[in-house]
Amino acid sequence: MIFSEKLWDNSQRYEIVLKKIRDMILSGELREEQKFPSETVLAREFGVSRSTLREALRILEDEGLIKRYQGVGTFVSRKPMIESGMEELISITRLIEKQGMKAGTKNISIIRTFPSEKEASIMKMSPEQEIYRVERVRTADNVPVVYCIDRIPVKFVKNEFEFKIESLFDYLQKDLGIYISYAVSDIIPVKAEIAEVYKKLNLKSRNDVVLLLEQLHYDDKDNPIFYSSNYFSPDKIKFCIVRKRK
Structure with missing residues (x-):
C-alpha cells in the first residue's frame, strides 16, 4: 500500500x-x-x-x-452479508433467506428450567413457572451471523418441545397455533466477551462490540409469548431505520 x-x-x-x-x-x-x-x-x-x-x-x-x-x-471491514430495515418484524430465518442465502442452525441447546428474576419480570410470569431456554447459532450459507437465546414458557408447549424447523415463528404458528403479531425491542451495543459471544460468532477479538437485540414478542391478543436475546455479528449484519419527519 x-x-x-x-x-x-x-x-x-x-x-x-x-x-x-x-x-x-x-x-x-x-x-x-x-x-x-x-x-x-x-x-x-x-x-x-x-x-x-x-x-x-x-x-x-x-x-x-x-x-x-x-x-x-x-x-x-468486511461488507455486511445481510442488510435490513427494522420496521418489519420477521424471523431471522426469513431475514437470511431474503438475502438469497440458506439459513441454518448449529450448536443448539434446549433446556427446561426456571426463569431468572429478570426473565420472569420481563415475561410477566412467576419464577416458579418453568420455561424452555433455547440457545443456538444461526448461520447464513454456513457462516455464523447471530447467537440467539429464546425463552418460552412451558405452559405454551402442548407436549415435549420438539423444535425441528429453522424458524421459531413458524414453529409457534404451525405446531402450537400461536401467531406472533408484534415485539417490543431494545437495541444495545455490548462487548462480545459477554456469554463468550466472540467464540460463537468466530469474531477476532473478545473486545469487539456486537449488537444485542432484546425483544419481548406478543401474540395477536397482546399476550407476551417469548423473550429473545439476539447477538448480531457487527461485520455481517447491518440494520437501518427509516425515520420520517412529522
Whole structure:
C-alpha cells in the first residue's frame, strides 16, 4: 500500500486523509479484511503526524469501514452479508433467506428450567413457572451471523418441545397455533466477551462490540409469548431505520 501524494493542507489534514482512505475502501482499491501498514508507516506515506492519522482512523472506525484490534493491527471491514430495515418484524430465518442465502442452525441447546428474576419480570410470569431456554447459532450459507437465546414458557408447549424447523415463528404458528403479531425491542451495543459471544460468532477479538437485540414478542391478543436475546455479528449484519419527519 503506497500513497504517492503527500498531503500538505495544514488546516484540515485529517479530512484529506479520511477522504483518501474512504475512497480507496469504497472503490475496492483496498480489499475487505486487508491489513493496513503500521501507524508509523502509514503516517509517513501520507506525510502527516500520527495524531492526524489517528483522528482519520477513528472516524473511519465509527463509520464501520475499518476495524482496529489492539496488538494486532487495522483492517478493512468486511461488507455486511445481510442488510435490513427494522420496521418489519420477521424471523431471522426469513431475514437470511431474503438475502438469497440458506439459513441454518448449529450448536443448539434446549433446556427446561426456571426463569431468572429478570426473565420472569420481563415475561410477566412467576419464577416458579418453568420455561424452555433455547440457545443456538444461526448461520447464513454456513457462516455464523447471530447467537440467539429464546425463552418460552412451558405452559405454551402442548407436549415435549420438539423444535425441528429453522424458524421459531413458524414453529409457534404451525405446531402450537400461536401467531406472533408484534415485539417490543431494545437495541444495545455490548462487548462480545459477554456469554463468550466472540467464540460463537468466530469474531477476532473478545473486545469487539456486537449488537444485542432484546425483544419481548406478543401474540395477536397482546399476550407476551417469548423473550429473545439476539447477538448480531457487527461485520455481517447491518440494520437501518427509516425515520420520517412529522
